[in-house]
Amino acid sequence: MNQAEHVPGARAVKVSPKQLHGLSVISLTPFTDTGEVDVASFRRLLDFYLAAGVHGITLLGIMGEVSKLTEADRDTVIETAVSHVAGRVPVTVGCSAPGTHQTLAFVRRAQAAGADAIMVAPPNNTRNLDLVLDHYRAVSEVSELPLVVQDEPTTTGVVLPPAFFGRVVQQVPTARYVKVEEAPTLMKVSAIREAAQDKLGLFGGLGGMYFYEELARGAVGIMTGFAFPEVLVQVYERYQAGDAEGARACFYRYLPLIRFEAQLGVTGVAIRKEIFRMRGVIASAHVRQPAPRIDERTLAELTDLVGFLGL
Template sequence: MPRHPFLHSSYTIAPTPFAPDGSIDRASIATMVEFLIGLGVQGITMLGVMGEVDKLGDAERDLIIDDVVTANRGRVKICIGTSHVGTDRSVAYSKRAVELGADALMVAPPKLAKPNDAALRAHYHAIAAAVTVPIVVQDHPVSSGVLMSVDFLANLAREAPGCNYLKLEEEPTPAKTTRMRAAAPDMVIFGGMGANMLLEELKHGADGTMTGFGFPEILVKICAQYVAGDVDGATQTFYHACPLIRYENQPGINMAIRKYIYAQRGAISHAHVRAPSAPLAADVIADLHDIITRLGFGQHMKTKGA
């Protein structure tokens, strides 16, 4: 039985589909939602770092949320990223996401000139006071520039309504997961980081993963096997997929790789990434197809090579 039946297991952080001209590809939002639900994910997270959220305008945010919620039709939980460096803007984004049908929110801490736990605490309390849905606190210092201690996160989970969910991405993640689980036994902990350490995170007390990957069904299977007590099976599934997890998780091109895989699998129509990001080079695509073919996943792709 999951620690909290509302949010658990495998949540996919989905990309934002764009047409070749850079506009929102609304048709692909619908096909992507069907694709992910068909693969068994427990939830879909939109407007995260890997969803190119910093390249979106406010009207585009609303459009994406509305289209995802409409396509979902209540079948899985929808989590929406509502992070902003300004507390007022994050509160506004959060309220708007809930108005449009979000089941949960993902919020990273705002960047501060100096570390200040009191300011961070006030930021999260303001958001929690404005909404009634769960808030997944994103602990990813590489992107936020903010370090949050185990004690801070444990206290926040106890004090701020709904903030007892954590997307733990401060490396080394297994070690912090152990400390976090000891400090906050009832907290729901998701791993992330492209599933690089998913197996170890589960072993150290994580409840699942909230991350992106071109083959989400693999992460669903790993989590299901582990929860069912089939640790050996989960281990074998994870180790088999590790070469692809490693290759996809390259900083700077991971989003482009994931979009390419999604397009090849028919989830979205185009692999376009907004500038200044660039499309994948031919040699990257060739290496990717080689890995996918060697792992036996080639039947899921439209083409067999670059």
């Protein structure tokens, strides 16, 4: 499938910059074969996301290879996206860093560049939740942008229990959303909703593997970089239109590809980049090192699965 409109129901949705919902796609960062940021491919990718009907774009997430970007690269990504998207959907910028001072610098730069929201994970391996809460309070003090708290213990080493989000609601005025990436996500979505008294909008993640069930639990959307975003748009819009059965049928049809793409052992980003290259959206599937490469058998399996699903 080379065009978003080949999946019935995919369409562009214009929303208020202050309201995050639906699919806020985690954008890849395209590189040239020599590892430089490929701005031309990035603009094509942004156009592709918008044509697929995404409800928002999230930059500098794990799937954007944020840990391998220089500060100049970060600025290029943010400035290119904000200017190219031009307010058509909200742009959320990842501002996570090991320390609070560094995080605040990233937040200020994102705000100055025109971001609509920011996403911040806890500082790595900070197990003292009082310190984590201090971190988020500091973020709230330097920017009025809506804050997405990224609950991602696999990368950060920080487990945020549901009760923590009750404290967030009380003490972090700009906190509006949570991206839940701790499995089992479904129970945690329900537990956070209860602890935060439904005052935080919840987004799923984990490649989209539980998207339908997360919606059924009250999530407002998902942040993921799945390489066929028009599928997730259709799932969300059918669900919001009251067609839960249609949403579930669409989701379960494409779940094998979602599952295949989420293989952490060969890095989901490498598979995603290869799919976007196959779809003619980006020029190169280059992933900055260190990163494992996809072997020929995995590529053959991917091609077979995409063909089997009629994509």
